[in-house]
Amino acid sequence: MSPAEAARREDFRAILGLVKPGARVLDIGCGEGALLELLGHQKQVDGRGLEIQPANVALCLARGLAVVQGDADHDLDDFPTRAFDYAILSQTLQTVRQPRHVLSELLRVAERAIVSFPNFGHWRVRWSLMIRGRMPMTGALPQAWWETENIHLCTLRDFTQLCEALDLSIEACAALADGKPARAIDPMRAIENWRAEQALFLLSRKG
């Protein structure tokens, strides 16, 4: 992804809007480092990344980013408590083995977490299952069931319930769809669970 392409991605723009300048940021599942680079350029963050694919990590390092090869399930545990202002988990939660553990770890290592994921409650997903009897293939879920890395898909409602169970407060939530600008939503409203193709949350610990 070129820097120009990255700058146009609506989910990245939404994340940029949430991060304060100069913050310490950990991007988990940072891929080739496009978001980290964008955050560095536009928000002057002190950015670090965690990425599972060695080829991606090598690309990140060649771009001058500080990235560690590792996975969210195991390697977050090593980071000290509150080492970061933000932990970002962009389109990765549904691929980890232990989403609940990872989510609580995010809010141990950072003051705030920014989490985005495809909403399995979106009407197209429901339509595919109910009418066609097939696993959905949509814009947010473009791969067939046998090739996807997604192993823990959830709906907006599932996610807000997990946040409640972990005693997390939802500071902001936005819906993303088809490259349109992010739309602030109330994730508790049932209608949004139908309408949001992807959801982006800003979370913090309560109290």
Place this chain on the structure above:
Amino acid sequence: MNAEKDATLDEGGGVARLAGPLRLDSGARLDQVEIAYRTYGRLNADKSNAVLVCHALTGDQHVAGRHPVGGKPGWWTQVIGPGLPLDPQRHFIICSNVVGGCMGSTGPSSINPETGKPWGLSFPVITIPDMVRAQALLLDHLGVETLFAVVGGSMGGMQVLQWAADYPERLFSAVCIAATARHSAQNIAFHEVGRQAIMADPSWNSGDYASLGGRPEKGLAVARMAAHITYLSEAALQRKFGRELQRDGLSWGFDADFQVESYLRHQGATFVDRFDANSYLYITRAMDYFDLAASYDGVLAEAFRRARHVQFCVLSFTSDWLYPTPESRDIVRALNASGARASFVEIDSDKGHDAFLLDEPVMRSVLAGFLDAAGSARGLA
């Protein structure tokens, strides 16, 4: 300097006599220590571009340019040179022969000033921290207060980690390649085979081969042959040699029938021309004694507690079974836990441990990216 000089490298160097004695971990003290070193490039006006490169077990200070003995290229010309990650036009690169070595630094083959004879086995046992202490004194001698980077592979990587533990205030960044924070039982075992081979050679003469006018060449060659296998991978050996024969048909004897035998014999034979057997004993011992966490109640992260400001880059290779990737992961975990800024990647290569010395484009691009970014942060052009 007998070797041709490459003007683009802007080479310098010599032998530095360290000011003051070198206190060793063993409790012993070396009063007069000489360290042979090479430099490439120039120290800039604000003295912010110095890079220390630490060599591996059988390496030396001739990291770039041409070696004065034999005229071979330096051991890391893949990484150091114009347009490469370490560039004499931007960096002031220093590489010194470790204390205990045999390429001009004080070691067991040096003359003991008290006896007028070579030290031999009366030379005190040295450690990785001792090597680093001598390097720090060399930097004092050269007027270099802080390092933009300390870089090394294998035993050089161990020295990098020791630098981060002992002199973090003198570091801006650190690159540790294909290394470990402590020698494993297997590592020690292989070294012991090498040492026993040397000591079993009658010419070794309890370390005093100088008085016989000979050298334990057979023992040292066998030590090198055994060690060399650990630097390669099974896949690399198979690809290079397979079961290919030297000549048509078998000899039905014990000549070097297979190409791999001939290759190893050649490795052993050429090694004895350039390396001292007692130095081999001392340096392998230093590596075996290396256990960075041991001085910190076994908690490796504590070793890096004062190095939080240092930018680290840790690299390993998929086919390195001498210091396999989990060893590097342990280092990275400790760095993360200590709050240091760490980068880490396991590079895909079938060349085994020696990959760090070879042409590995991914290693080069990763090093370039890391050092460029650190250079910008340091304000280097």
